[in-house]
Amino acid sequence: MEQEDHHPGDSRFFSKSGPYTVEYLVRETGAQLTAPHQDINNVEFSGIAPLQSAISTEISFLDNKRYLPLLAETKAGMVIVAPAFVDKVPTTSCALVTSNPYLAWAKVATLFYPKVKAKAGIHPTAYIHPDATIDPSxxxxxxxxxxxxxxxxxxxxxxxxxxxxxGVQIGQYCRIGSHVSLSHAVLGDRVTLYSGARIGQDGFGFAVGEQGFISIPQIGKVVLKNDVEIGANSTIDRGSVRDTIIGEGSRLDNLVQIGHNVQMGRCCIVVSQAGISGSTELGDFVTIAAQAGLIGHIHIGDRARVGAQCGVMSDVEAKSDVIGSPAMPFKEFFKNVAFLRRLAKTSKGKE
Amino acid sequence: MEQEDHHPGDSRFFSKSGPYTVEYLVRETGAQLTAPHQDINNVEFSGIAPLQSAISTEISFLDNKRYLPLLAETKAGMVIVAPAFVDKVPTTSCALVTSNPYLAWAKVATLFYPKVKAKAGIHPTAYIHPDATIDPSxxxxxxxxxxxxxxxxxxxxxxxxxxxxxGVQIGQYCRIGSHVSLSHAVLGDRVTLYSGARIGQDGFGFAVGEQGFISIPQIGKVVLKNDVEIGANSTIDRGSVRDTIIGEGSRLDNLVQIGHNVQMGRCCIVVSQAGISGSTELGDFVTIAAQAGLIGHIHIGDRARVGAQCGVMSDVEAKSDVIGSPAMPFKEFFKNVAFLRRLAKTSKGKE
Amino acid sequence: MEQEDHHPGDSRFFSKSGPYTVEYLVRETGAQLTAPHQDINNVEFSGIAPLQSAISTEISFLDNKRYLPLLAETKAGMVIVAPAFVDKVPTTSCALVTSNPYLAWAKVATLFYPKVKAKAGIHPTAYIHPDATIDPSxxxxxxxxxxxxxxxxxxxxxxxxxxxxxGVQIGQYCRIGSHVSLSHAVLGDRVTLYSGARIGQDGFGFAVGEQGFISIPQIGKVVLKNDVEIGANSTIDRGSVRDTIIGEGSRLDNLVQIGHNVQMGRCCIVVSQAGISGSTELGDFVTIAAQAGLIGHIHIGDRARVGAQCGVMSDVEAKSDVIGSPAMPFKEFFKNVAFLRRLAKTSKGKE
Structure with a gap:
């Protein structure tokens, strides 16, 4: 394998817009400019890159203290930073200063790499049932x-x-990846499904009969509200007698499992390989970190945060942070960990 | 997105059978009728719904105490319940009383929503090798x-x-979802594979050679016995030198991993995101809860239950319940949790 | 379902090479022969099988003490073993003795079951864009x-x-399974992707805006170096501003999640259902066991080993072994487990 160039925006895969003047970038981000001289407004920037590889016509950003050493050495012509770090920006760069650098970065990056638009039309190899209605765009x-x-x-x-x-209903501006299975579902607008997502299959429901398990017909559906995103190879079962609902703007990462009848509020985040069992309800702005698991039939309050690998067996109050398996408040968990470590150490001599 | 109707059995996705008389429903379920008056036998019911949305011509059920408040307010014309809850059924409903309400519910629901049957025939876009034999039905x-x-x-x-x-062999009445990969496998009758299941790929087997890893040919197969169900995006590797076997009636949920040579007995349950490493053997009626992980080369006895997120590193005896990582008896786990919590609390003052 | 024959190498799925003489097998493995008589060199072996089902013309192997009882009763004509077990081989078998029996087994098994070669040509149902270049072989x-x-x-x-x-670039002798999604990626030679792998989709990156989440364009790619293997239904997100890189010879099992910008060194092993969060870096020869989870932005040193279900929240030093959630050294983890168990026992009387 030849040496690969790791600069972002490889032209084999991406097409770039721009360049943009400093004035335009300041206006679009609403950030504050700190520049070495006044004549910078008409200078143009042609791309974006990480701190370690950006050149003088490129923009970069800092969002994590861990990377301050890279900031010190960056050749980027412009860096997006929080106010606290303005004085760490090298004098060879100008700074775009904002209280939410990651959001400004999202805006700038989208200027250079806008979302790909639909190319109207149906590929000749596709199979379309005569009773389907597909917007010509x-x-x-x-x-x-x-x-x-x-x-x-x-x-x-x-x-x-x-x-x-x-029967599946899909709103406007939705993006559905390759190899997706979609059944018994109603999607809002701007819903994104990544490759291999499985939406709407039967939930895991069966009764124990005399001669084995008896399946229970799953007669609910899946509702994905506006702006929902579902990661690659994630699975969302349809409801048993009510619907499985993913609330507006919620985002699920890859390999996430959602059981039947789960009801999720607005702007929830479910990170990779987490699983939510049947009939559990999440409020709004709930975060479920990677590999966490929630038992069925419980309720997670608004803005609660469930830590990575957490095992949640009972209701979680709004705005609380839990971690551990079984779940406990963050503070208690780390106190227990420290306590156990200390005890084990002091008992060393006795063994 | 418009307001969605969440009543089950959405006619865009499901077609309903019925209506059925009370007499017929009693006969089919073998349950006991408790009704406000004698003339009910010829009354007809036209559908099923959850307690909170059922109307007077619909049947509902209660299987979880947690939902008793919903029972109190239900408008359902008939409710399936255990004997203990008959007196909680509102006087506007009649009760179908049985010791296994979930099983009766399965039977009733299946009357209204019977399994979809195969529509004989091969879609013109399918590719069928001339040496394949496909039953005309x-x-x-x-x-x-x-x-x-x-x-x-x-x-x-x-x-x-x-x-x-x-070479794959598939019995009768099997249901294979979309996007399934099926190789090196022999399936019994009434096997169900959900979308995106991957059955029969190479196991994760390699030796450490001088210049890296050397793959070991995987020359076993996968055997899925009668009535097995495999969830969406689950993966079952074929055997290395013997077969990977899933026993009769066993059910695997979504995103489950089964390593090569695993041997699973009859009517096992493996819940979502659990994983079983290579060459491990399960007896009959074993339950592996969500996100549990089993190391390789161990044996899990008949009717053992492995809790959610459990990490099993050694054999588990028949009929025992284990949880925790590493796995320990249920009682010991919860005692440890309580103990640690107490100790951490009492040591608070000292910090 | 009829009784299945579980002997390996089922001719419906595999085609076998051979037979091979003892002399040839000794030469190819570099192992030492211990045989009951001198005239064995021209004796031919026709296949391979596990200890419990091999017959006199077949070769088997022992790599795990657990299976010594099977060795004692084997009917195999030849067994590959480590020096320590030569005297446990029955007198009816000859022994191929080597310090790395599993590697010798890999070599012997590959003689009988060599990798299937590409059958040059494009299936008439495939859709090939006119600007793609596909080697005629x-x-x-x-x-x-x-x-x-x-x-x-x-x-x-x-x-x-x-x-x-x-734009995807694929080297020589790569094997890509069915239903794979491959985008924004550059692959070396001899890369293997199993069915349902999702490579190159957007990373899970978004900023919190005023009205919900704002996606951040993901403009890196995925680089899979020579001899990389990726398991079924695993997901590898492309980089955000740099690349996601899987180093030479590394092997990922099924249902593994790799976040954007992850950099993995040479010959790493990631076992089933493990997940590595964004921007984390692994050295060479790192092992991540099943269901382990790594937080983002950390570094795992060369030859470190992360245990099953481990939750890694900070850097791990080279050559160290960690387990537990949160991760701690192996010894400390098992000491804590034992300690807690003991304490809980002694406190029993008090409850």
Whole structure:
């Protein structure tokens, strides 16, 4: 394998917009400019890059103290930083100063790399059932399958090999990756599903009969509200007798499991490999960190945060932080860990 | 996104059978009727719904004490309950009383929503190798790939985009979802594979050589016995020198990992995101809860239960319950948790 | 379901090479022969099997003390063993003695079951963009999608239904399973991707804006170096502003999650259902056991080993072994476990 160039924005995969003047960037981000001289407003920037590889015509950012040593040595012509770090920006760079550098970075990066738009049309290899209605502005890629009764809205993108089963409703500006399975589902606008997501299959519901397990018909659906995002290879089961609902703006990472009847509020975050068991309810702005697991039939209050690998067996109050398995308040967990460590050490001599 | 109706059985996705008389429902469930008046036998019920949304012509059920407040307010015309809760059923409803309400519910729900049957025929876009034999009553959906030497039995359904590699044997009445990869495998009757399941790929087996890792040919297969169900995006590796075997009636949830050579008995349950390492053996009726992990080369006895997030590093005796990482008896785990919590509290003052 | 024959190498799925003489096997493995008589060199062996089912013309191996009782009763004509176990080999077998029996087994098994080679050609149902370049010796299976700017090297195999998005570069002798999604990626030689792997989708990166989350364009790529293997349904996100890199010879099992910007060194092992968060770096020869989770932005030193279900929240030194959540040295973890167990026992009387 030849040496790879690791500079971002590889032209084989990305097409770049710009360049943009400093004046324009300041206006778009609403940030404060700290520059070595006044004539900078018409200087143009042509791209973005990380601190360690940016050049003088590129913009970078600092969002994590851990990378301050990289800031000291950056060749970037402009750096987005929080007020606390302005004086750490090298004199060869100008600073875009804002209380939320990551948000400003999101805005700047999107100027250079705007979202790809739908290329209207249906690939000739796709199979479209005659009773499906697809907006003419939508893009349907190779070998996609769209069954009867499906509705696909304005400027949606349906990836290659995705299967949309009977009756599924999809709003506007949705982006569905490749190899997605989508059934028994109603999607709002601007919903994003990454490759391999499985939405709407039967929940894991069965009764114990005389001769083995008896499946229970799962007759709810999945509702993904506006601006929901679902990661690659994640699985969301449809409801048993009510619906599985993912609230507006919520984002699920890769390999996440959502059981039947789960109800999730607005702007929740569920990080990779976490799992939420059937009928559990989340309020708004709840964060579930990676590999955490929630038992079924419990309630997690608004703005609660569940730590990585946490095992949650009972309700969690709004705004509380829990971690550990079984879950306990953050402070208690780390106190226990320290306590046990100390005890084990002092008991050393006795063994 | 418009307001969604969350009543179950959305006609865009489901077609309903019925209505059924009370007499018929009593006979089919074998349950006891408790009704406000004698003339109820010919009354008809037209559907099922959860306690909170059921109307007077619908049937509901109670299986979890947690939902008793919903029972008190239900408008359902009939409720399936255990004997202990008969007197909690509102006088506006009649009660179907049984010691196993969930099983009765399964039966009733299946009357209204029977399993979809195979629509005989091969979709014109599917690729079928000339040496495959597919029963004429089977349904093969769009873009499915069926290779040489494959046998597919009576009334099977093969989902869109599923790939069945050379030589795979599939019994009768199997249901295979979309996007399934199936190789080196032999399936019994009534096996269900959900979307994105990966069955039969190489196990994770390699030796450490002088210049890196050397793969070991994996020459076993996967055997899925009658009535097995495998969840969405789950992975089952084929055996290295013997077979990976999932016993009759066992059910695996979504995102489950089964290593090579695992041998699972009858009617085991493996909940979402659990993983079983290579060559481990499970008896019959074993339950592995969500996110649990089992090391390789161990044995789990009949009817043992492994708790959520449990890390099992050694054999587990039949009928025992273990939890924690490393695994310990249920009682010991919760005693330790309580003990540690108490100690940490009493030591508070000292810090 | 009829009784299945569980002997390895089922001819419906595998084609076998051989037979091979003892002399040839000794030469190829570099192992020492211990045989009951001198005339054995020209005796031929026709296959391989586990200790419990091998017959006199077959070769088996012992690599785990746990299976010594099976060695005592084996009918195998030849057994590969470490020097310590030579005297446990029954007198009816000859022994191939080597300090690394598993490696010798890999070599012998590969003689009988060599890797399947690419069958040059593109399946007529595949969709190939006119601007893709595919080596004529490569095999592209049914319904594969290969977009513009893609390069596929010598003797690669691209499985059925795999989607290779614009610009992806693939070296020589790569093996890509079915249903793989591959985008924004550069692959070396002899890379193996199992079915359902998702490589190159957007990382989980967003800023918190006034009205919800704002996605951050992910403009890095994924680099999979020579001899990398990625398990079924695993997910590797592309970098945000730098690349996600999997080092030469590293092997990832099924259902593994790799966040954006992760940098992994040479010959690392990541076992099933483990997850590595964004921007974390691994040295060479690092082992991450099943279901372990690593927080983002940390560094794991060369040859470190992270135990199953471990939760790693900070840097791990080279050559160290950690386990537990939060991670601690192996010894400390098991000491704590033992300590807690003892304390809980002695406090029993008081409750």
């Amino acid at each position: 939508a893009e349907v890629q190779a070998f996609a399958v769209v069954m009867g009764g499906v509705h696909i809205g304005k400027e949606c993108i349906v990836g290659a090999h995705t299967v949309i089963e009977q | 089977a349904e093969v959906q769009a873009f499915a790939v069926v290779m040489g030497g494959v046998h597919i039995g009576k009334e099977c359904i093969v989902g869109a985009h599923t790939v069945i590699e050379q | 490569a095999e592209v299976q049914a319904f594969a999608v290969v977009m513009g700017g893609v390069h596929i090297g010598k003797e690669c195999i691209v499985g059925a239904h795999t989607v290779i998005e614009q």
